[in-house]
Amino acid sequence: MNPIPYGRQTITESDLEAVVSVLKSDYLTQGPEIPAFENKFAEYVGAKYAVAVSNGTAALHLCAMALGVNSVSRVITTPITFAASANCIKYCGGEVWFADIDPETYLLDINKVRSLLEAHPKGFFQGIIPVDFAGQAADLEAFRKLADEYGLWIIEDACHAPGGYFTDSQGNHQNCGNGNFAELSIFSFHPVKHIATGEGGMITTNSKQLYDKLILYRTHGITKDPSMFLNSPDEVAQGGWYYEMQELGYNYRLTEFQAALGSSQLGRAEANLERRRVLAARYDKAFENSPVIKPVNTGGHAWHLYVIQVDDRKGLYDYLREQHIYAQVHYIPVHLLPYYKGLGHSKGEAPAAEAYYERCLSIPMYHALTDEDQDRVINTILRYFNLAVF
Numbered sequence: 001m002n003p004i005p006y007g008r009q010t011i012t013e014s015d016l017e018a019v020v021s022v023l024k025s026d027y028l029t030q031g032p033e034i035p036a037f038e039n040k041f042a043e044y045v046g047a048k049y050a051v052a053v054s055n056g057t058a059a060l061h062l063c064a065m066a067l068g069v070n071s072v073s074r075v076i077t078t079p080i081t082f083a084a085s086a087n088c089i090k091y092c093g094g095e096v097w098f099a100d101i102d103p104e105t106y107l108l109d110i111n112k113v114r115s116l117l118e119a120h121p122k123g124f125f126q127g128i129i130p131v132d133f134a135g136q137a138a139d140l141e142a143f144r145k146l147a148d149e150y151g152l153w154i155i156e157d158a159c160h161a162p163g164g165y166f167t168d169s170q171g172n173h174q175n176c177g178n179g180n181f182a183e184l185s186i187f188s189f190h191p192v193k194h195i196a197t198g199e200g201g202m203i204t205t206n207s208k209q210l211y212d213k214l215i216l217y218r219t220h221g222i223t224k225d226p227s228m229f230l231n232s233p234d235e236v237a238q239g240g241w242y243y244e245m246q247e248l249g250y251n252y253r254l255t256e257f258q259a260a261l262g263s264s265q266l267g268r269a270e271a272n273l274e275r276r277r278v279l280a281a282r283y284d285k286a287f288e289n290s291p292v293i294k295p296v297n298t299g300g301h302a303w304h305l306y307v308i309q310v311d312d313r314k315g316l317y318d319y320l321r322e323q324h325i326y327a328q329v330h331y332i333p334v335h336l337l338p339y340y341k342g343l344g345h346s347k348g349e350a351p352a353a354e355a356y357y358e359r360c361l362s363i364p365m366y367h368a369l370t371d372e373d374q375d376r377v378i379n380t381i382l383r384y385f386n387l388a389v390f
């Protein structure tokens with residue numbers, strides 16, 4: 001029996017050709033493929049600017065830097081996310097606060113965020129990091145309204161949701177990462193995500209000011225753009241080699257061949273998303289009269305993950321593994337990871353997230369999953385419950 005993972009990439013002949021042609025070209029880094037990928041991606045999500053970086057974690061780090069996170073910053077995020085969503089605040093010396101999830105959608109609960117804000121003086125918190133968990137878009141219009149009341153910025157962690165959207169109060173679709181509500185949004189191109197470049201990430205924004213900072217921070221804080229120079233004209237006139245390092249930046253660049261792979265993959269993103277929607281609908285139907293609790297789709301779900309909830313999660317996980325079906329758990333609540341416990345976080349801090357974690361399981365969901373393999377997953381799960389029940 002072929003193994004079925006919970007997620008995986010597909011690489012087509014045209015992906016291979018795109019990568020090979022770059023490998024044969026003059027530029028392996030800092031060439032034309034990066035801006036081409038950035039423009040295409042910005043257009044896909046409907047944002048003004050996009051900045052390609054080496055991975056999603058680097059994207060988060062640069063966002064936190066660009067928004068000025070420092071040792072007196074306090075930022076609120078969800079415990080049901082990958083640790084990187086919170087870690088970016090720690091990289092900059094700030095403090096992470098976790099607000100609980102909505103038990104229906106598994107997303108950061110705006111009411112819990114509001115309670116946290118109300119319980120502290122204005123100015124106590126600086127920002128919020130909502131996550132479009134599993135591909136379900138957070139209602140950023142509502143978060144923006146709340147953020148404006150308290151003078152906060154928003155970083156949208158949209159790693160799970162390229163192509164996802166929510167419907168705003170006017171009835172319009174608002175694409176994840178379109179920059180209309182969040183200052184900055186980030187994406188990852190890790191192989192389990194929708195678009196795979198090996199490692200890779202993207203930041204999108206509608207702010208020229210933030211965009212300029214990100215470009216600088218991505219490349220050591222160095223600029224060769226004469227219009228940006230800070231030194232006096234006679235220093236600037238040293239010669240054609242002249243550059244300035246103006247900030248303590250990093251090397252968080254993506255390579256040219258990764259960008260070419262990303263552009264090639266992006267061309268199939270919409271079709272792949274459509275396939276994920278079909279797979280989700282097939283799961284929904286299959287689990288209709290079963291003990292499996294299905295995920296909620298409040299519209300515009302991008303289906304990075306299909307998360308079910310079951311009573312005996314470990315039993316089902318192990319049973320699936322025996323049949324070479326590799327389900328996964330997303331996520332161990334971040335506040336219960338030893339590093340965050342060491343910072344004073346503990347069990348009981350986010351009861352809904354902790355209850356969700358006891359029962360959640362991500363079953364296979366990727367655009368190349370065949371009907372046949374999906375039927376094997378479905379039948380194995382149903383068989384497990386028949387055995388358990390009868």
Ligand SMILES: *Cc1c(COP(=O)(O)O)cnc(C)c1O
Nearest residue numbers: 055056057082084159188189190
């Ligand atoms: C994958 C992921 C990241 C980190 O992306 P990398 O490219 O692996 O660094 C951050 N946040 C979420 C929600 C993710 O799923």
